[in-house]
Amino acid sequence: MKVEMKVDYYPGDPGEFVRVDESKCTGCGECAKFCTRNVWVQDGKIFRPKNLKACVECGACWNVCEFDAVIFEEPKGGTGVRFEYG
Amino acid sequence: MTEVEYDVIIVGAGCAGPAAAKKAAELGLKTLLLEKSRTPGEKNVSGTCLNMAALVDPDLHYLMKGPVEREITEMHSYMITPERTTMFRETPSEGLILLSIRRDHFDAWHTEEARKAGAEVRLATTVVDIIEENDAIKGVITDKGEKLRAKVIIDAAGVNSIVGRKAGLIPKRKGTDMILYVTVNVHLGEKLVTERFGNSIYYFLAPQTQYKTWPWAFPKKDVVTFGTGGYLDDNLFKDGINSVNDYMQNLLDLPVIKEKIKGGKIASWGLHLEFDEALERRTRDGLILTGEAGGFVIPFLGEGMVEAFLTGIYAAQTAAKAIEANDVSAAFLEEHFMEYYTGNVFLQSFRYVADFNKKSILSMPDEEIAAMMQNVCIGGGFISNAIHYNWMKGADEDDMSLVQEAKDFYEFIQPYRQVGSESVEIYKKMRAEK
Ligand SMILES: Cc1cc2nc3c(=O)[nH]c(=O)nc-3n(C[C@H](O)[C@H](O)[C@H](O)COP(=O)(O)OP(=O)(O)OC[C@H]3O[C@@H](n4cnc5c(N)ncnc54)[C@H](O)[C@@H]3O)c2cc1C
Numbered sequence: 001m002k003v004e005m006k007v008d009y010y011p012g013d014p015g016e017f018v019r020v021d022e023s024k025c026t027g028c029g030e031c032a033k034f035c036t037r038n039v040w041v042q043d044g045k046i047f048r049p050k051n052l053k054a055c056v057e058c059g060a061c062w063n064v065c066e067f068d069a070v071i072f073e074e075p076k077g078g079t080g081v082r083f084e085y086g
Numbered sequence: 087m088t089e090v091e092y093d094v095i096i097v098g099a100g101c102a103g104p105a106a107a108k109k110a111a112e113l114g115l116k117t118l119l120l121e122k123s124r125t126p127g128e129k130n131v132s133g134t135c136l137n138m139a140a141l142v143d144p145d146l147h148y149l150m151k152g153p154v155e156r157e158i159t160e161m162h163s164y165m166i167t168p169e170r171t172t173m174f175r176e177t178p179s180e181g182l183i184l185l186s187i188r189r190d191h192f193d194a195w196h197t198e199e200a201r202k203a204g205a206e207v208r209l210a211t212t213v214v215d216i217i218e219e220n221d222a223i224k225g226v227i228t229d230k231g232e233k234l235r236a237k238v239i240i241d242a243a244g245v246n247s248i249v250g251r252k253a254g255l256i257p258k259r260k261g262t263d264m265i266l267y268v269t270v271n272v273h274l275g276e277k278l279v280t281e282r283f284g285n286s287i288y289y290f291l292a293p294q295t296q297y298k299t300w301p302w303a304f305p306k307k308d309v310v311t312f313g314t315g316g317y318l319d320d321n322l323f324k325d326g327i328n329s330v331n332d333y334m335q336n337l338l339d340l341p342v343i344k345e346k347i348k349g350g351k352i353a354s355w356g357l358h359l360e361f362d363e364a365l366e367r368r369t370r371d372g373l374i375l376t377g378e379a380g381g382f383v384i385p386f387l388g389e390g391m392v393e394a395f396l397t398g399i400y401a402a403q404t405a406a407k408a409i410e411a412n413d414v415s416a417a418f419l420e421e422h423f424m425e426y427y428t429g430n431v432f433l434q435s436f437r438y439v440a441d442f443n444k445k446s447i448l449s450m451p452d453e454e455i456a457a458m459m460q461n462v463c464i465g466g467g468f469i470s471n472a473i474h475y476n477w478m479k480g481a482d483e484d485d486m487s488l489v490q491e492a493k494d495f496y497e498f499i500q501p502y503r504q505v506g507s508e509s510v511e512i513y514k515k516m517r518a519e520k
């Protein structure tokens with residue numbers, strides 16, 4: 001059986017709840033390394049959460065960024081990832 | 087922008103939140119419970135097994151009336167090396183050891199119980215910030231821009247809680263304090279789950295399937311939840327492992343598992359962090375952190391739902407006391423909250439066991455962990471390990487303080503060890519009342 005990242009999302013725009021603080025990002029790449037959903041992508045000298053649609057709100061990127069450059073907020077009420085079974 | 091005053095506002099309707107809201111409402115407090123999902127249990131939450139030894143606590147009996155997927159009576163552990171597979175079967179108590187649940191059903195039921203008790207519940211409402219005045223937490227701000235005020239805020243928003251982070255109590259965490267878990271739910275249908283997994287949970291220790299944690303299989307009604315992962319540090323990814331999904335793939339490819347999930351289908355996938363140390367401070371003026379937000383999980387065992395229920399209830403009781411005394415200072419909240427917490431034998435004994443076993447696991451290579459696991463299985467579980475290890479080491483090294491520590495702990499947990507057939511009786515009674 002092949003591991004398949006089967007996730008659902010609520011309809012509706014969650015907003016830009018994960019962002020990069022450009023002035024603090026050093027381009028170290030830790031966020032991308034620990035993001036299982038490949039949300040973070042290199043853009044010149046820094047990284048950006050370009051594929052935010054795929055985010056499952058785990059918080060790994062925020063925890064591993066040592067430069068306080070990951071802004072990790074909350075999706076709007078009733079939007080974002082939806083898990084089944086728990 | 088409206089400004090309403092509540093006695094307590096509880097953020098998050100996972101495990102701790104509804105428990106806190108129900109208790110607060112029962113104590114006559116004007117209570118508001120806020121949850122960002124449309125149905126509680128559908129956001130990034132996880133956990134399958136409710137520990138019966140904890141549910142025997144009278145405060146938690148009502149939870150046995152909730153939607154249960156499976157009644158778990160056994161545990162199997164597999165040690166797998168390239169040379170051989172060893173399987174241990176354990177039936178640690180006479181009765182039920184765990185109740186298996188699915189969070190999207192259980193949390194929704196629990197939230198309804200809180201509502202029935204008199205709490206106001208608002209779903210699809212995200213808390214985005216706190217209201218802070220003169221160094222005290224006075225309320226929360228929602229994604230709709232509403233400012234909601236309360237005498238006490240109870241943070242039950244889980245491991246990434248924005249409340250605890252904004253209040254400066256939850257720091258960034260890596261290394262051996264934080265575990266990244268991946269889960270998959272494999273759908274087999276009720277009949278096949280029963281035939282192949284029965285009413286047992288399973289732990290696996292095999293090369294390349296984990297990093298310093300225990301992969302597991304927990305059967306629900308028609309799916310089996312598999313989980314694995316590892317500490318969020320630089321060694322999480324190496325030797326061909328580039329993502330926690332690689333650990334999961336290796337786990338599902340183990341011959342013992344492959345056989346059991348044949349014909350099944352991945353129904354859902356999940357990714358979660360779990361913090362596994364206590365936070366330094368769990369309170370500020372007007373704020374109490376409960377459940378995973380407060381670091382109330384059992385390190386190493388990956389168990390936190392019952393700790394969340396209990397700390398939720400204790401926070402509500404503490405809030406009631408504080409409001410009555412007209413003192414919501416951090417000092418007052420901390421003193422009374424911790425008094426309830428340290429008074430619970432289950433919580434204290436499990437914390438000890440978990441700290442002890444975590445320490446061993448962090449200091450040992452995989453082969454030694456397997457050997458420890460083997461001893462644990464033969465000796466009757468992690469509790470025995472925590473007692474035996476110090477006892478034997480003390481005897482070996484002529485260090486009476488270690489023997490004394492083992493003996494003190496043994497005596498301390500006697501009330502907990504007597505839980506057995508009693509839990510089944512209470513369970514039957516609660517199901518009948520349901
Ligand atoms: C993979 C995995 C397996 C586990 N297995 C078990 C197990 O078998 N048994 C066990 O006892 N424990 C288990 N645990 C631990 C257990 O899941 C947690 O300890 C427990 O869920 C913590 O409960 P909580 O109420 O503190 O937080 P959560 O259950 O995380 O609930 C938090 C709630 O708050 C909501 N929320 C968050 N932020 C906001 C916001 N800003 N505004 C509004 N709402 C918000 C969330 O949507 C959620 O509903 C497991 C953990 C993991 C990661």
Ligand code: SF4
Pocket residue numbers: 020024025026027028029030031032046047064065066067068069070
């Ligand atoms: S971890 Fe932080 S500093 Fe490093 S690339 Fe990512 S955002 Fe930038």
Ligand code: SF4
Pocket residue numbers: 018034035036037038039040049054055056057058059060061062
């Ligand atoms: S929260 Fe998790 S999934 Fe989302 S961007 Fe960060 S690491 Fe990736």
